[in-house]
Amino acid sequence: MKSKNVAIVGTGYVGLVTGACLAEIGHRVTCVDSDKKKIQALKKGVIPIYEPGLPEVVAANRRLRRLSFTGNLEEAMETAEVVFIAVNTPPLPNGEADLSFVEAVARQVARSLRRYMVIVEKSTVPVNTGEKVKQTLRLHGKKGAAFDVASNPEFLREGTAVRDFLKPDRIVIGVESARAEAFLRELYAPLKAPLLVTDIKSAELIKHASNSFLAMKISYINAVAGLCEKVGADVARVAEGMGFDPRIGAAFLRAGLGYGGSCFPKDVDAFIKMAEAAGQDFALLKAVREINDGQRKWAVERLRKSLWNLRGKTIGVWGLAFKPDTDDLRNAPALDIIRALQREGARVQAYDPVAMAKAKPQFPGVRFARNAEDAARGADALLLATEWKEFKKVDLARVKSLMRTPVFVDGRNVFDPAALAALGFTHHSVGRR
Ligand SMILES: NC(=O)c1ccc[n+]([C@@H]2O[C@H](COP(=O)([O-])OP(=O)(O)OC[C@H]3O[C@@H](n4cnc5c(N)ncnc54)[C@H](O)[C@@H]3O)[C@@H](O)[C@H]2O)c1
Numbered sequence: 001m002k003s004k005n006v007a008i009v010g011t012g013y014v015g016l017v018t019g020a021c022l023a024e025i026g027h028r029v030t031c032v033d034s035d036k037k038k039i040q041a042l043k044k045g046v047i048p049i050y051e052p053g054l055p056e057v058v059a060a061n062r063r064l065r066r067l068s069f070t071g072n073l074e075e076a077m078e079t080a081e082v083v084f085i086a087v088n089t090p091p092l093p094n095g096e097a098d099l100s101f102v103e104a105v106a107r108q109v110a111r112s113l114r115r116y117m118v119i120v121e122k123s124t125v126p127v128n129t130g131e132k133v134k135q136t137l138r139l140h141g142k143k144g145a146a147f148d149v150a151s152n153p154e155f156l157r158e159g160t161a162v163r164d165f166l167k168p169d170r171i172v173i174g175v176e177s178a179r180a181e182a183f184l185r186e187l188y189a190p191l192k193a194p195l196l197v198t199d200i201k202s203a204e205l206i207k208h209a210s211n212s213f214l215a216m217k218i219s220y221i222n223a224v225a226g227l228c229e230k231v232g233a234d235v236a237r238v239a240e241g242m243g244f245d246p247r248i249g250a251a252f253l254r255a256g257l258g259y260g261g262s263c264f265p266k267d268v269d270a271f272i273k274m275a276e277a278a279g280q281d282f283a284l285l286k287a288v289r290e291i292n293d294g295q296r297k298w299a300v301e302r303l304r305k306s307l308w309n310l311r312g313k314t315i316g317v318w319g320l321a322f323k324p325d326t327d328d329l330r331n332a333p334a335l336d337i338i339r340a341l342q343r344e345g346a347r348v349q350a351y352d353p354v355a356m357a358k359a360k361p362q363f364p365g366v367r368f369a370r371n372a373e374d375a376a377r378g379a380d381a382l383l384l385a386t387e388w389k390e391f392k393k394v395d396l397a398r399v400k401s402l403m404r405t406p407v408f409v410d411g412r413n414v415f416d417p418a419a420l421a422a423l424g425f426t427h428h429s430v431g432r433r
Contacts, residue, residue, distance in 0.1 A: 007080035015086035023061035050327035095269035110140035130200035148180035153207035159325030174203025225255035225431025235431030258295035260322035311345030316379035319386025320352035334385035351375035381407035
């Protein structure tokens with residue numbers, strides 16, 4: 001393989017992992033970000049996010065001089081053969097994706113384009129963004145500048161991002177020219193992964209269609225959990241029975257507080273909006289979203305059901321991040337639930353193994369506990385909101401002895417309801433007796 005010169009614009013969860021991992025497979029990568037503090041930290045070897053395995057990959061490749069950081073895109077483009085756009089695409093108030101960061105990068109790239117380059121959309125973007133990027137490059141670039149635009153959606157999961165990138169289920173590239181296809185095939189060749197080549201629009205849709213499908217699985221099992229509660233069945237056994245069918249699969253059939261994070265909620269919203277703009281009412285996904293919102297309300301209702309009035313009560317919350325093994329708090333169910341509890345006058349004491357530093361500035365009214373036991377101390381009820389492994393190892397008998405009243409809401413179905421009952425907890429699990 002001939003190693004390539006790569007520029008990545010946007011050094012967040014996706015950009016940093018992409019940059020570090022492309023360096024790991026032998027390319028020379030420059031990661032660019034407009035956030036000066038982030039670049040300064042990275043230059044000193046400080047990794048701004050919690051992602052298992054990432055610090056080691058970054059350090060090793062910096063040592064080999066295959067990975068560097070800069071705030072200056074023009075400088076990175078001097079040697080680059082390919083530019084990945086990996087900036088954020090946050091939701092607008094109406095649910096559409098805000099593409100202003102993508103546009104800003106496309107304009108900057110256009111101004112520095114001196115020779116043929118492949119410009120790759122790595123951010124999750126709505127269908128037709130490739131067209132818009134192309135238009136922008138033509139409008140702001142030098143007349144006749146040679147480039148290809150490609151779509152290469154990212155499927156990594158926070159918490160296992162490095163492994164997901166280096167051992168992907170598939171790589172999708174949407175291209176319009178044989179030259180861009182050949183280039184990207186070569187770039188990814190060392191990964192020896194299944195590679196699907198499509199047109200740009202199909203590649204763009206694959207990402208939204210995949211995330212929305214996974215969100216749908218989660219909402220489906222949560223709706224089944226609601227029914228299980230009503231009829232007295234156990235959703236864990238129902239999911240187990242469904243999962244044996246290879247057409248269904250066991251993954252993403254865990255009832256709980258629903259999906260959160262920086263991707264699923266915004267991607268479902270954006271997909272609904274995208275369909276609407278194209279003249280299609282994606283009613284199925286509207287129901288997915290509604291069911292998901294309902295799971296957060298479920299937690300507050302269960303606490304209310306057990307404690308009657310929440311005013312003046314102390315609620316311990318285990319877990320803040322939207323899922324284990326990440327410090328990402330974006331759209332985390334725990335945060336919505338804490339806000340709802342505070343609105344009702346409850347006091348909240350929370351503990352998360354890694355996300356507390358990021359949560360503290362957002363929640364001045366919350367007492368941040370030293371550990372899981374400390375979050376239970378004196379509590380009228382405990383809510384498990386994120387299924388960190390560490391919570392599974394806690395001595396529940398001791399936890400119960402620390403609480404004012406032994407009410408346990410297991411929002412992620414981590415514990416066996418029978419075990420909670422045997423310990424004397426008044427307990428609620430999602431869709432389980
Ligand atoms: N986080 C995930 O798990 C994940 C997975 C797959 C896809 N995605 C998608 O990838 C994209 C990036 O997500 P993320 O989680 O890495 O976002 P992020 O917010 O962590 O990082 C984005 C970075 O882009 C930088 N940036 C913004 N505008 C810039 C500009 N003009 N020039 C240089 N840098 C700029 C920001 O400073 C930030 O550091 C989004 O579209 C997201 O939907 C995310």
